[in-house]
Amino acid sequence: MPRPLRVAVVGSGPSGLYAADALASQEALPLEVDVIERLPVPFGLVRYGVAPDHLSIRSVRDTLDKVLDRPGVRFVGNVRVGTDITVTDLHGCFDAVVWTYGASGDRRLGIPGEDLAGSVAATDFVAWYCGHPDADRTLFEDLVPKATGVVVVGIGNVAVDVTRVLAKTVPELDHTDMPQHVLDALGRSQVTDIHVLGRRGPAQATFTTKELRELGELAEADILVDPADLVLDPASQSIVDSDKAVARNLEVMRGWADRVPEGRPRRIHLRFFARPVELRGTEGVQAVVVERTRLTVDGGAEGTGELHEIAANVVVRSVGYRGTALDEVPFDSQRSVIPHVDGRVQRDGAAVPGEYVAGWIKRGPTGIIGTNKKDATATVASLLEDAAAGLLPEPASPDSADFDALLARRGVEVVTTAGWRRIDAAERARGAARGRDRTTIHAAADLLSEARP
Ligand SMILES: Cc1cc2nc3c(=O)[nH]c(=O)nc-3n(C[C@H](O)[C@H](O)[C@H](O)COP(=O)(O)OP(=O)(O)OC[C@H]3O[C@@H](n4cnc5c(N)ncnc54)[C@H](O)[C@@H]3O)c2cc1C
Missing domain, CATH: 3.40.50.720 (NAD(P)-binding Rossmann-like Domain)
Known part of the structure; x- marks a missing residue:
């Protein structure tokens, strides 16, 4: 043998x-x-x-x-x-x-002010709310309750996830397996405005319609889209004509552009043709300088030189993993x-x-x-x-x-596999105590201790 x-x-x-x-x-x-x-x-x-x-x-x-x-x-x-x-x-x-x-690994923006306090990578924020053992609890449990204005840079599915988690109320998240300290910190959040920035237009955005649609279905958040951003140039129109998923996204966003905001405590601003060029602040981020962009012939984006500022004390860059x-x-x-x-x-x-x-x-x-x-x-x-x-x-x-x-x-x-099964059982037991399927154990030491026979 x-x-x-x-x-x-x-x-x-x-x-x-x-x-x-x-x-x-x-x-x-x-x-x-x-x-x-x-x-x-x-x-x-x-x-x-x-x-x-x-x-x-x-x-x-x-x-x-x-x-x-x-x-x-x-x-x-x-x-x-x-x-x-x-x-x-x-x-x-x-x-x-x-x-x-x-x-x-995460990609960086490469702009002045990127290292100011309050500027974080989506990779780190996601790791925190999922309870990754390496996540910086102190950083996010300090940052999240103080956040009022947030800029999320990027318009892929991860940016949409980050935006949704920040915009949801605790009752909307309570059934999940998020660690309790994450739910507690999100419950203390004072976020009012979340600006999601895409440097290209709505036809070039990479989110899926299902994820996108959820942003318009949140209990405490209005969604705002500038109808002018949804006016398509011929190249963008041909993408919409040939790609059903993009056409569906446009339909969802046009529906939002027609909506009258209901005065909910949180607002999600979906902004296209906008790229951050500088983060400003003294102790930490206070504002994001944003440049208006336009599409180039090869489908990229270039700056127009037209600048404006968005007040924000947290910036989450979601421009890709590496x-x-x-x-x-x-x-x-x-x-x-x-x-x-x-x-x-x-x-x-x-x-x-x-x-x-x-x-x-x-x-x-x-x-x-x-x-x-x-x-x-x-x-x-x-x-x-x-x-x-x-x-x-x-x-x-x-x-x-x-x-x-x-x-x-x-x-x-x-x-071992048996050790993981013991962790699994412990997480399910913690979840059951709160009426949900599971509560993620965050600290590596606690995971190891649960793994032992
Ligand atoms: C925020 C986010 C949300 C997503 N949401 C969705 C979604 O809703 N639907 C969907 O279909 N896809 C989603 N994806 C994509 C999906 O998660 C990936 O396609 C998939 O996880 C990639 O699998 P992988 O095994 O290559 O890498 P990973 O899932 O990253 O697995 C790599 C593993 O290797 C381990 N590792 C790393 N270094 C070492 C080392 N030196 N020694 C030993 N182990 C190591 C890591 O700890 C990790 O467990 C999402 C991705 C992200 C980032």
Whole structure:
């Protein structure tokens, strides 16, 4: 009986778990998959990105969770590759490594005043309201209750999520799994105005209609759109004519432009052809200088020189996520992804058997959760092809006990699948005590303590 092929999948977001699932589904080879995750809990951005009030999308966790019960698949949580173990360590213990560690860095605006207090990245704000162990609680629990005017820069789905969470009341969020301290801070919010800025026009916005529509259905917020922003140039009109989703978005926004505001305590201002050029303030942000833009022939935006100020004490930049490099792993710093051919990592221009990539760190931060399934399955097909051709290099210690012993020597407290199940049960119990499905445990120390038998 040949020994099982040992595969390390680094990252337990959708791409990692879909890769593990594809590996566990094949029957040609005996196989063991360790899903190595730096956090004590699985699911990546499905737990720490997807908006907590989008319960049906978040429920994809239930499908992903089943992968951890498949024969041969282990969750190896609380192990950070690059710190707790090196890439060389992994190659010594596994026949193949699949990088699925996501793209959690944020992009910057590159404008004066960006580092003033009150200017934050959407990545950090989202991490806070989802209860990510690395989130800066002190920062946001100080900032959110003091916020009155907020500028959200960007008009993709993440910007819409951030806007909705800030505009909702606590009763509208109470059924979610948000940590209690997040709900408490949001409950103390004094936000009156949220300005969402897009540097291009409504036909170029990337949000989906379902997400957009929700902004007009909030209990305590009016939505305001300037009808002049919805007048389309011929290029924008042709996008609307050829893309049904964009046409639907326009229809929703035109409906809002016709609405008379109802005098609700919060207002969401959807503003197109507007880009921030400076954040002003002394102690912290007090105002955002915004330049009017116009579309260029290639569909981009250029400034018109026409400036105005928006009063705001919080600015959330939501201009994209970005992959970051891991020591000893090839990285294309222009595109912020790991270079590959058909999912095989490229080193010095050539694909190397034994090293693969899937998900956001392969494609960049695009697509929906399901996109990662097709992507991870294609990568696994390349891996299995190399295994069948006998191309995978032989590791020095291809035994799971050797890998476990290595982690123990490094003093790493591994969270196993059973440990994660204990965390899961504890979160459900906390939720039940408040009449909801789950309450997310925020602190890493608390997660680790719940994981222990
Ligand atoms: C705010 C936000 C909201 C979104 N909402 C939706 C939505 O509503 N619907 C939808 O379809 N899609 C949504 N998406 C997109 C979706 O979340 C992504 O497509 C998906 O999560 C990408 O999967 P991934 O596995 O490549 O990366 P991730 O989900 O980021 O997973 C990467 C994992 O790797 C781990 N990791 C990182 N570094 C290391 C390391 N050194 N060692 C070990 N582990 C490591 C991370 O902790 C993480 O668990 C959203 C994304 C964001 C950012």
